[in-house]
Structure formats: structure tokens, C-alpha cells
Amino acid sequence: MTNIHRIQVAIPYPVKWVNCYYIEDSLPTLIDTGLNLPDSFEVLAKGIGDAGGDISSVRRIIATHGHMDHSGLAGKIQEISGADFLVHASDQAKLSNDPDDLKTRMEAFHSFLSEAGVPDPSVKEVVSRLLEMFSSLIKPVSGFKPLYGGEVFGFDDFELHSIHTPGHSPGSICLHSEEKGILFSGDCILEEVIVDPMSDIRSLVEHQASLDMIAGLPVRKVLPGHGAAFSDHRRRIRRIRDRHKTRSDKILSILERSGNGKSRIPFSIASELFSSMSGMDALYCVSSVVAHLELLEFNGTIDSPAALSCGGTA
Numbered sequence: 001m002t003n004i005h006r007i008q009v010a011i012p013y014p015v016k017w018v019n020c021y022y023i024e025d026s027l028p029t030l031i032d033t034g035l036n037l038p039d040s041f042e043v044l045a046k047g048i049g050d051a052g053g054d055i056s057s058v059r060r061i062i063a064t065h066g067h068m069d070h071s072g073l074a075g076k077i078q079e080i081s082g083a084d085f086l087v088h089a090s091d092q093a094k095l096s097n098d099p100d101d102l103k104t105r106m107e108a109f110h111s112f113l114s115e116a117g118v119p120d121p122s123v124k125e126v127v128s129r130l131l132e133m134f135s136s137l138i139k140p141v142s143g144f145k146p147l148y149g150g151e152v153f154g155f156d157d158f159e160l161h162s163i164h165t166p167g168h169s170p171g172s173i174c175l176h177s178e179e180k181g182i183l184f185s186g187d188c189i190l191e192e193v194i195v196d197p198m199s200d201i202r203s204l205v206e207h208q209a210s211l212d213m214i215a216g217l218p219v220r221k222v223l224p225g226h227g228a229a230f231s232d233h234r235r236r237i238r239r240i241r242d243r244h245k246t247r248s249d250k251i252l253s254i255l256e257r258s259g260n261g262k263s264r265i266p267f268s269i270a271s272e273l274f275s276s277m278s279g280m281d282a283l284y285c286v287s288s289v290v291a292h293l294e295l296l297e298f299n300g301t302i303d304s305p306a307a308l309s310c311g312g313t314a
């Protein structure tokens with residue numbers, strides 16, 4: 001795949017790097033961007049240069065989803081290149097750092113965490129860190145073309161089909177080429193880590209449906225949003241589903257041990273499940289528990305508890 005170049009850009013998260021893919025073509029295209037940080041821009045520009053292109057000549061930026069490590073630099077690249085920016089319509093709200101939009105998002109995170117039983121000082125800490133990250137690591141785009149799934153992107157010698165695969169985020173997409181046997185999977189399937197969905201309503205239920213759909217695709221090589229490319233996507237999907245089952249079973253046994261009282265509070269369950277929850281962990285751990293409770297409820301394993309009234313934070 002000589003015309004597809006992976007450029008790894010550092011990010012200050014445990015996964016350390018995000019993959020951006022530059023496709024050399026008469027319509028030079030970038031899939032995912034990294035965060036809005038000067039170093040990230042330089043690495044990306046150098047990577048595109050090394051591949052024989054020029055960042056100012058990029059014509060099309062496609063984001064696999066609206067998380068800032070995948071789309072935070074889009075506004076800056078658009079500014080210098082005038083490229084079209086394409087992202088699924090359901091992730092549009094994640095791309096803004098307009099103060100009013102951020103206020104609405106922070107209120108949603110605040111009520112999600114509070115309703116999940118997270119103690120007030122932790123809620124305040126998480127929300128203030130999120131506000132700081134969203135304010136600085138996203139360069140707002142000047143405009144975007146919404147995707148809905150089903151679009152076909154033409155290249156000189158192949159096509160990429162967008163497939164809506166909600167779950168990791170509401171607007172996650174994968175890009176598939178049957179002729180090349182490749183799948184750009186964003187964060188839907190990674191080889192090295194399992195990323196739980198983030199506090200969006202019924203995220204795990206949707207994520208599992210998306211995984212089932214991806215398992216049905218003919219794919220020889222997965223090009224993920226983080227980590228190395230890999231083959232045998234069905235083996236990886238089985239492994240991810242096994243991990244989901246293990247965690248759901250653990251949550252179920254916590255619920256069974258302590259009856260239907262206080263243990264139904266997501267934060268209480270998370271405190272039993274995870275050894276420590278400092279800083280941002282409170283958000284990730286509680287989101288995971290809420291997602292699994294929703295899955296258990298969806299599968300009819302548990303009744304709908306009041307503690308699940310927490311909404312999403314899209």
C-alpha cells in the first residue's frame with residue numbers, strides 16, 4: 001500500500017500516539033489529525049512531506065470520529081490548505097470550543113458524574129480538566145461536511161466506503177475498501193488496547209452492534225487509530241467481546257453480592273471494580289460501569305435501575 005502512509009503523532013494519553021494516515025492521490029487526503037499542539041502539527045507536516053506531499057496541499061480531511069486526538073488539528077490544517085473536513089454529523093458537537101458550547105458540554109459531564117455518584121471534589125476536578133483540554137487542544141474548523149455513513153470516497157485507484165459504527169462515540173465511522181481489503185477502524189477496534197466507550201447513551205450496546213457489523217466485512221488488514229496495523233479482525237473482535245463479558249459478569253456479581261441498594265450507584269460499583277480512580281480515571285471508570293449496566297439492562301439481565309437515569313455527554 002505504497003500510497004497510504006501512517007504518521008504517528010504523540011498525544012499526552014496512555015496510548016501515547018495517534019495514527020494519522022496520509023493518502024497520496026490526485027486528491028491528497030488525510031485521515032485523522034492529532035491534537036492542536038505545535039509539535040503535532042510539525043510532525044504531521046514532516047510526515048506528509050516525507051511521503052512526497054505538502055500539508056498545504058491536502059484537499060480532504062476525514063475524521064474517523066470527533067474525539068480531539070483524531071480531529072483537534074483539523075481547523076489549523078483547513079486554515080492553511082482550504083481542505084474539506086468531513087466528520088459524522090453525530091460528533092459535530094465535539095468539534096467546537098466556543099465558550100457557550102463548552103459550557104453546555106461541561107454541564108452535561110457534571111450531571112453525568114454527579115448522577116453516577118461521583119463525589120463532588122472529583123466531579124469538579126474532572127470537569128475543570130476537561131474544560132482546560134477542550135479549550136486548548138481543539139482548533140475549531142471553519143466548516144465541515146457531515147457524514148451519515150454510506151458515502152463513497154473516490155481515489156485514483158480505489159474507493160473507501162464510510163460505515164457508521166457508533167459506540168466508541170456516537171459519530172464513529174470506519175472506512176472500508178473491499179478491493180484493497182483494508183479497514184480504517186478509528187478507535188472501534190485497536191489491537192493493543194480495548195478502549196471503552198465514553199459516557200454516551202447506550203454506548204456499549206451500540207458498540208457491540210458495530211463490532212458485529214465489522215466482523216461481517218471482508219478485511220485483510222486493519223489500520224487502527226492507535227497502534228500497529230493487524231490482520232484477523234474477527235479474532236480481535238471475539239477478544240473484545242470476551243473482555244466485555246468478563247467485565248459485565250464482574251459487575252453482575254457485585255450487584256448480586258450487595259442486593260439492589262447502594263451498589264447500583266455506578267461510582268460504588270466502580271470503586272469495587274477498579275483499584276484506584278484518581279484524576280480523570282473517575283470519568284473513564286464510571287463511564288465503563290454505566291455502559292455495562294446499560295448493556296445488562298438492554299440484554300434483560302437486570303431491571304432498569306434509577307441510577308441509570310444519567311444521560312450522555314455527547
Ligand SMILES: [Zn+2]
Nearest residue numbers: 065067168187
Ligand atoms: Zn476516540
Ligand SMILES: [Zn+2]
Nearest residue numbers: 067069187225
Ligand atoms: Zn483515539
